[in-house]
Amino acid sequence: MSAVAIPGDPPGGRRALAVWGTGVSVYFVAVIFRTSLGVAGLDAADRFHVNASALSTFSILQLLVYAGMQIPVGLLVDRLGTKKVLALGAVLFTAGQLGFAFSPSYGTALASRALLGCGDALTFISVLRLGSRWFPARRGPLVAQFAGLVGMAGNLVSTLVLARLLHGIGWTAAFAGSAAAGAVVLVLVLLFLKDHPEGHEPEPLPHQGAAYVRRQIAASWREPGTRLGLWVHFTTQFPAMVFLLLWGLPFLVQAQGLSRAVAGELLTLVVLSNMVVGLVYGQIVARHHGARLPLALGTVATTAVLWAATLAYPGPRAPMWLLIVLCTVLGACGPASMIGFDFARPANPPERQGTASGITNMGGFVASMTTLFAIGVLLDATGDDYSLAFSVVFVLQAVGVSQILRLRGQAARRERERLVASRVETVHVPA
Numbered sequence: 396m397s398a399v400a401i402p403g404d405p406p407g408g409r410r411a412l413a414v415w416g417t418g419v420s421v422y423f424v425a426v427i428f429r430t431s432l433g434v435a436g437l438d439a440a441d442r443f444h445v446n447a448s449a450l451s452t453f454s455i456l457q458l459l460v461y462a463g464m465q466i467p468v469g470l471l472v473d474r475l476g477t478k479k480v481l482a483l484g485a486v487l488f489t490a491g492q493l494g495f496a497f498s499p500s501y502g503t504a505l506a507s508r509a510l511l512g513c514g515d516a517l518t519f520i521s522v523l524r525l526g527s528r529w530f531p532a533r534r535g536p537l538v539a540q541f542a543g544l545v546g547m548a549g550n551l552v553s554t555l556v557l558a559r560l561l562h563g564i565g566w567t568a569a570f571a572g573s574a575a576a577g578a579v580v581l582v583l584v585l586l587f588l589k590d591h592p593e594g595h596e597p598e599p600l601p602h603q604g605a606a607y608v609r610r611q612i613a614a615s616w617r618e619p620g621t622r623l624g625l626w627v628h629f630t631t632q633f634p635a636m637v638f639l640l641l642w643g644l645p646f647l648v649q650a651q652g653l654s655r656a657v658a659g660e661l662l663t664l665v666v667l668s669n670m671v672v673g674l675v676y677g678q679i680v681a682r683h684h685g686a687r688l689p690l691a692l693g694t695v696a697t698t699a700v701l702w703a704a705t706l707a708y709p710g711p712r713a714p715m716w717l718l719i720v721l722c723t724v725l726g727a728c729g730p731a732s733m734i735g736f737d738f739a740r741p742a743n744p745p746e747r748q749g750t751a752s753g754i755t756n757m758g759g760f761v762a763s764m765t766t767l768f769a770i771g772v773l774l775d776a777t778g779d780d781y782s783l784a785f786s787v788v789f790v791l792q793a794v795g796v797s798q799i800l801r802l803r804g805q806a807a808r809r810e811r812e813r814l815v816a817s818r819v820e821t822v823h824v825p826a
Contacts (some may be wrong), residue, residue, distance in 0.1 A: 410592065411529035415538070417588045418525040419545045421481050421580045425518040426549030427573065428492045428511055429457070433550075433640050434659070435566075437648070442566060443501040447645075447779070451771030453508050455642045455764050460512035462760035469519050469753025470608055473746060476590040477525045481778060482515050482581060487514025491578025493611050496570030519546070520752045523736065527748055528591040533681070536737050540677030545731045547669040550639060554662050577697065579770035615751040619805035620742025624755040626802065627691045628735035630795025632759025634698050634788055635728035637766045639665060642785075650781035651712050661722045668726020674728040680737055692796070693730035695722050701790055706782040731757050741810060762791050 432439065432453055440450050474478050488636060491511025498504035526538040560569040615621050624751050647658035672732070701721045705713045713721075714787055736753045743751040773784035778780075 457512035458764040465753035472749035484517030485581035597657035610717035623738035624735035624756040629758030631730035633762035673730040
């Protein structure tokens, strides 16, 4: 006796890769725009004549909008489908990037980053949903890690290409020129993207207004796997996000005395490490489900040790070898954060995948937003004492780890119950 394929499980294949590739290209461009401030932070401070706290507000507002929209985006994807949501996202983040290019003042630049964050927020959950619609469930962890890998490739473009354009052709030309990529992916989505393969249409959801929204959110939140996924994402993602999004370049240049070129190379190392580790983590989790929590907690512990060694190093500056190791380890934070979705995904049925992913995705961005703000305030309060400012990383890691340890037993029990129930319901046919 052997089990047949789960009814409704998508077949994957080349067509799935082509459609998913179209969707993930939108996420790729969104990440380029999202991380563009990371290589332009010092230029933005000079252009708008702002201090560290005001500079951090750019990224904080962008992430505040992003995090606040995750649950609404999950609901939108569940109801409207991926194509409409991705198209809207491309329109918004392209408008935000253009606005940032031509902003004459700090206020208009803030509004542009908020608009960019709004469009960016619509992309990742949509890409996860697209993957679950086009690929078999067993491919879920690997597809999610590949999505993260493509996102880091966008970060790499921002670090290597946009940084050179910024210092070569100037602020307005660099940001306005990059916005053309948003128009390109919008056209690709409108022409080629489909929400699901033929014969795998989801059952239509009746419009139920606010009651439906409350039920979707409440049902997703009741699942321990969703909450565990949120806290895994919260605890693992933010150290690298904060470093790449804003404070890495100032830390390396001002606190460690490196040139911008060398600092840029270290930021590139974070991105390259992320891409390599993402492939490894995706393969491990796909083959060994029990490795999820050890990988996540191991990444948190290693990150904390390296940050402690760097910040507490006796002497005015940490040695280059230590900075290289730190940046290599920071590269594991992104792939580790993707493990959060591997807890939320099996805990929720298909009709709640977008909502559950939105809840999970809030975790790391809330942590990043909190850390960005705290570092900016502490830098201004202490006269640019980076060692003290970056120590806030340990506080948020401690909070996250305590919640992971509290929820892991509940989530494991619930997942075993679901697995047993699915085996009972599996249809068997003669081999």
